[in-house]
Amino acid sequence: MDLIGERVRLRRTRPEDADVEAPIFALPDVARFTGRHLLLPQSAARLREGNTDQSGRLVWTVTAREDGGVLGDTTLFRFNHLDRHCWFAITLGPPERLGKGLGTETTTLVTRFAFRQLGMEKVCLAVFEGNERAIAAYRKAGYEIEATLRRHHLLEGQLVTEYWMAAFRDHPLYR
Template structure:
């Protein structure tokens, strides 16, 4: 697996040692709320859950740990890859509250996009995001993603229905 290096972010393969770091980051209710988990449903992180997470990520050829200053702060991955159509979906999760709003996610996304479009020769990257996740939408837009549509009432979060936005970026848009 390719290690992707940026100015302050390093994307690398997830290892079994990351389970302990992921456990230490715990479950931040406001962060998991951005993933569509109701605040009342946010559960404490368990050792079993982080071991399963580390194993699953380590076995994926397109999943990277997001590392800053030698510390695990999140993950980013490509999934639902269609080789024939040269497209994939992207997912990112940051778990360290102290790293929010500091450009870490934006840099990680840019590193992944460069790899996806130049090395993997993909043509399209898509992403779904809850419409209320404004921080993520700003980062995706900054990286060139365009809102392509809205899927109404896809998630029931904190007692109300929420919409998903579908965003996409084409290699022709990225490489120009």
């Protein structure tokens, strides 16, 4: 199922998207904050393998409505239907497309889908300290920090804080 916003369209990921997404995931900030640097140097092949095995995940390729350009991907995963929560992840680039609200719009579309179509009560995500652009986008999409895990993730030789954020079904954006 495609999700369509004002400026973005989320469509089912296809194996050929990996060739377009690999350079995005190789961007320094993207690789740093997502751990995708672990996929390099054969990132396109590994992305292709990962995106075709979608068991237990819902994966969309994020495209710009204005020109159809691929911006990255987004995923819902770790579904807990008993307790009605799941996890969310997003990767966007290239840099010239950032800072225009596309991440916030994508996050809102996917979160709304989780609440309305999947019956979730809560959508969770993890983000590293220093990724202020992402944290700001998540806050605009109704997410709040729920947990602070200090010195939790090794990033470029340093243990950094990881924040767990969540949005809830009764947030005004999602009613």
